[in-house]
Amino acid sequence: MRKKIVAGNWKMNMDYADSEILISKLLSIYKESAADVIIAPPFTNLLAAANTLKGSAIEVAAQNMHFAENGAYTGEVSASMLKSIGVQTVILGHSERRAYFNETDEMLSKKVDTALANGMHLIFCFGEELNDRKAGNENLVVENQIKNALFHLPEAAWDQIVLAYEPVWAIGTGETASPNQAQDMHAFIRKTLADNYSWSLADSVSILYGGSVKSTNAKEIFSKADVDGGLIGGASLDAEHFIAIVNAF
Numbered sequence: 001m002r003k004k005i006v007a008g009n010w011k012m013n014m015d016y017a018d019s020e021i022l023i024s025k026l027l028s029i030y031k032e033s034a035a036d037v038i039i040a041p042p043f044t045n046l047l048a049a050a051n052t053l054k055g056s057a058i059e060v061a062a063q064n065m066h067f068a069e070n071g072a073y074t075g076e077v078s079a080s081m082l083k084s085i086g087v088q089t090v091i092l093g094h095s096e097r098r099a100y101f102n103e104t105d106e107m108l109s110k111k112v113d114t115a116l117a118n119g120m121h122l123i124f125c126f127g128e129e130l131n132d133r134k135a136g137n138e139n140l141v142v143e144n145q146i147k148n149a150l151f152h153l154p155e156a157a158w159d160q161i162v163l164a165y166e167p168v169w170a171i172g173t174g175e176t177a178s179p180n181q182a183q184d185m186h187a188f189i190r191k192t193l194a195d196n197y198s199w200s201l202a203d204s205v206s207i208l209y210g211g212s213v214k215s216t217n218a219k220e221i222f223s224k225a226d227v228d229g230g231l232i233g234g235a236s237l238d239a240e241h242f243i244a245i246v247n248a249f
């Protein structure tokens with residue numbers, strides 16, 4: 001049975017004090033849920049978040065990492081640095097990293113390898129832009145993003161991977177993919193995994209949906225057979241909304 005997961009991507013929001021407040025609210029509201037819960041604060045708040053949440057049911061993830069183990073990469077953070085503060089999971093391939101920081105499939109493939117070599121878990125994001133969807137190319141674009149960064153991996157590596165389909169046109173726009181659009185794409189992704197690996201692998205990989213998920217639409221999206229949870233941006237900055245999304249399962 002694959003895991004249900006709700007992950008909050010705080011992006012470049014929440015200074016240290018705000019982060020402490022949000023985490024303590026989350027801890028006071030959250031009881032237990034059918035879904036695993038992950039939050040990804042900015043780097044400056046990661047250590048404190050990891051310490052505060054140690055032993056709780058809420059896991060902490062990083063929003064990014066570099067592919068090198070260490071060295072002259074000013075401004076970057078490595079997998080071993082994340083692990084040294086108790087962070088075992090990293091988000092890779094977010095569309096904002098691809099669009100604003102020129103992250104390519106090739107670079108992401110290296111990041112994936114480094115994260116896995118360090119025993120980390122990853123939430124790998126991908127998704128088509130509006131132009132791709134208008135041209136009817138969304139499946140092709142998504143298939144290539146997954147293939148180019150992940151299909152060199154052996155089956156065993158997939159225990160450490162969660163996929164997050166995030167159509168770029170739905171991120172932060174208030175426009176969500178309809179539950180059926182999400183289901184169609186998730187089913188296509190699972191079939192792509194099955195074609196390249198096996199159905200038993202494809203059935204074991206959690207595929208999250210991201211893009212304007214809110215407490216008001218989460219239940220319907222999560223009710224779809226191939227949607228195993230969500231990667232939540234804006235709505236993860238409010239404890240009540242985020243936990244309502246977690247409880248939508």
Ligand code: PGA
Pocket residue numbers: 009166170171172173174210211212213231232233234235
């Ligand atoms: P959003 O962001 O929920 O604010 O649309 C989702 C994401 O970028 O992960």
